[in-house]
Amino acid sequence: MCVFCEIIKGNIPSTKVYEDDMMVAFKDLNPVAPVHILAVPKEHIECANDINADNSKYVAHIFEKLGEIASSQGISSYRIINNCGADAGQSVMHLHFHLIGGTEMGEKLI
Ligand code: 5GP
Ligand code: ZN
Numbered sequence: 001m002c003v004f005c006e007i008i009k010g011n012i013p014s015t016k017v018y019e020d021d022m023m024v025a026f027k028d029l030n031p032v033a034p035v036h037i038l039a040v041p042k043e044h045i046e047c048a049n050d051i052n053a054d055n056s057k058y059v060a061h062i063f064e065k066l067g068e069i070a071s072s073q074g075i076s077s078y079r080i081i082n083n084c085g086a087d088a089g090q091s092v093m094h095l096h097f098h099l100i101g102g103t104e105m106g107e108k109l110i
Pocket of ligand 1: 093
């Protein structure tokens with residue numbers, strides 16, 4: 001089972017900031033900014049390539065909740081990052097969205 005599935009099941013501890021029946025959001029172990037949350041669907045979807053008509057509701061749901069989660073962390077301005085595949089830097093092969101903020105963003109790719 002992948003590390004995020006273990007976190008979802010509670011087998012690996014994490015600092016959860018939001019949870020419902022479709023998703024969980026918890027603090028990144030190695031934060032790159034004062035706020036660095038991972039928003040993760042409870043369905044094991046490997047990466048963005050695997051989003052389809054059957055599971056896209058999980059992605060939609062995460063995006064419906066991101067503003068609320070950011071607000072709970074005291075921010076309304078943030079960057080959302082998804083890495084898909086090894087070349088893009090994906091290290092955990094369970095779809096997740098980085099919610100990063102709490103500081104002025106520096107160098108940017110886009
Ligand atoms: P990726 O590189 O796949 O886009 O992002 C994976 C993220 O998961 C990394 O930022 C890494 O710090 C985080 N991470 C990896 N393992 C754990 C863990 O066991 N707990 C938490 N909270 N974060 C993790
Ligand atoms: Zn998983």
